[in-house]
Amino acid sequence: MTVKRITFLQELLGLLGLGGRLGLSWISSAEAQKFVQVVTDFTQKIKSLGPNPLSAFPEKRKAAAAGLLLEQSSVMPA
Amino acid sequence: MNNKVKAWLEDGTIDVFLGYKEVDHHPLPYCFTKERLDEVDDLLLSPARYSLEKIATHMTDEEPDIKIGMLARDCNSRALNVLYLWNQLNPDNVRTVNVNCCPSRLKEHGDCSYLEPETVGAYKRRVGVDNNLALKDVEAYDETERLDRWMYEFQKCIKCYGCRNICPVCFCKECSLEHDELVRTGPLLPDVPVFHMVRAVHMAGRCIDCGLCEAACPMDIPLRLLYQKVNQIVMDLFDYKTGTSVEQPPFSILGDTVTLEPKPIEPLKVINNE
Numbered sequence A: 001m002t003v004k005r006i007t008f009l010q011e012l013l014g015l016l017g018l019g020g021r022l023g024l025s026w027i028s029s030a031e032a033q034k035f036v037q038v039v040t041d042f043t044q045k046i047k048s049l050g051p052n053p054l055s056a057f058p059e060k061r062k063a064a065a066a067g068l069l070l071e072q073s074s075v076m077p078a
Numbered sequence B: 001m002n003n004k005v006k007a008w009l010e011d012g013t014i015d016v017f018l019g020y021k022e023v024d025h026h027p028l029p030y031c032f033t034k035e036r037l038d039e040v041d042d043l044l045l046s047p048a049r050y051s052l053e054k055i056a057t058h059m060t061d062e063e064p065d066i067k068i069g070m071l072a073r074d075c076n077s078r079a080l081n082v083l084y085l086w087n088q089l090n091p092d093n094v095r096t097v098n099v100n101c102c103p104s105r106l107k108e109h110g111d112c113s114y115l116e117p118e119t120v121g122a123y124k125r126r127v128g129v130d131n132n133l134a135l136k137d138v139e140a141y142d143e144t145e146r147l148d149r150w151m152y153e154f155q156k157c158i159k160c161y162g163c164r165n166i167c168p169v170c171f172c173k174e175c176s177l178e179h180d181e182l183v184r185t186g187p188l189l190p191d192v193p194v195f196h197m198v199r200a201v202h203m204a205g206r207c208i209d210c211g212l213c214e215a216a217c218p219m220d221i222p223l224r225l226l227y228q229k230v231n232q233i234v235m236d237l238f239d240y241k242t243g244t245s246v247e248q249p250p251f252s253i254l255g256d257t258v259t260l261e262p263k264p265i266e267p268l269k270v271i272n273n274e
């Protein structure tokens, strides 16, 4: 069930364009090596994906609003 | 149809009948009763569409034994199935008059006016998500573009809760969307995309693709498309076809226990027929 739940979220986030940032692994307390490996791999993966794209949105929003204003003013010159 | 409804009301098969009546040239949801039997002649079929089953749920909250009749298109019937499964309504207390259905991916023909493709403006087409697109078209955008487009849509949200309020299968006594730990209440703007994602996750196994949320959304956010994705995943992963029958168990992606502290919310008012 957990696998499916996480797959569900991965796919949903994928639709938004936030794919690859959610992982799931089973590691027992006896598997220190595996733990290190999984965490290192995932850290690298996240790093290569770059910062959370959502954090850019307040800025993008302002830019988009400015773009819209420009567009409108070019249609209706003052 | 009208005679059947009259007969049901008269012989006590049902206490009330939920349908539509034209008021000031608007087809509005209306509750017909035995006391005013003549009004049944004004019972209207088309093109109105509303989640009558939601009104039925609210009525049942107030009066658990009330026997309710209602007009049911295919979307209403699917919603009823979900409500039966979740013990929100008792099938023994509900009688339906089945009528023609709206067009959807589940059924092509219909006469419901609300799902005619809308005209989408040029700006929205360029930067947002066209409500008329199919899922695969949206998924064809590359990752960055997809995020930009969805965020353009979500950022328009004015947190009016209209999508939840109209939704026939949103019946929770305490809604996560008004739980400050999850989604900030009060001041605008809503947390995006958290607000919409929380709701999307909840629609797993519940959304019956009626599209009323999208029709209700004042900001024209393509919510139906979002929940269609949810439905698609639920179907692919869990082989669960929401609302198609009452033979399947209720489905919840969240599991059985909820650990948040319950918080009282104002009870929703039943539409007043006086």
Ligand code: SF4
Pocket: B164, B169, B170, B171, B172, B174, B175, B176, B177, B198, B199, B202, B203
């Ligand atoms: S949004 Fe979620 S918590 Fe709120 S009523 Fe709908 S299903 Fe319940």
Ligand code: SF4
Pocket: B163, B166, B167, B168, B169, B170, B203, B206, B207, B208, B209, B210, B211, B212, B213, B214, B224, B227
């Ligand atoms: S389409 Fe929208 S209103 Fe209809 S069941 Fe799904 S979430 Fe609710």
Ligand code: SF4
Pocket: B156, B157, B158, B159, B160, B161, B162, B163, B164, B213, B216, B217, B218, B219, B220, B221, B223
């Ligand atoms: S109906 Fe639209 S604007 Fe209102 S809360 Fe829902 S998504 Fe936001």
